Amino acid sequence: MTVAPAPTAMAEIESLKRDISASEKRAPKSAGSNKSSISLNLLNASQRTIIINNIAIDIVTHVSAFICRAL
Incomplete structure (x- = not known):
């Protein structure tokens, strides 16, 4: 049984x-900026x-499903 995220x-x-993409577009670009790395x-x-x-x-959810399958 596979458990999907809510x-x-x-x-x-x-x-x-979408919020991150919008903030990246508004942020000033620096010479060494790497757009692919998104930080928290x-x-x-x-x-x-x-x-x-x-x-979390x-x-x-996945651990609970694993335990239920093991039983």
């Missing part, structure tokens, strides 16, 4: 990706908390 979590992640520092505290919580929920 649709609301996926929608939130997509929204954050670009996000505000509540966005970081949401991402970390969603990752996914981990707990």
Whole structure:
């Protein structure tokens, strides 16, 4: 049985990706900037908390599913 992430979590992640893209476009470009590397520092505290919580929920969900299959 495969456990998929919650649709609301996926929608939130997509929204954050759009926010990051928009902030990268507004940010001044430096000679050594690498656009492909996205850091959590670009996000505000509540966005970081949401991402970390969603990752934790996914981990707990997958571990729970693994334990249930083992039983």
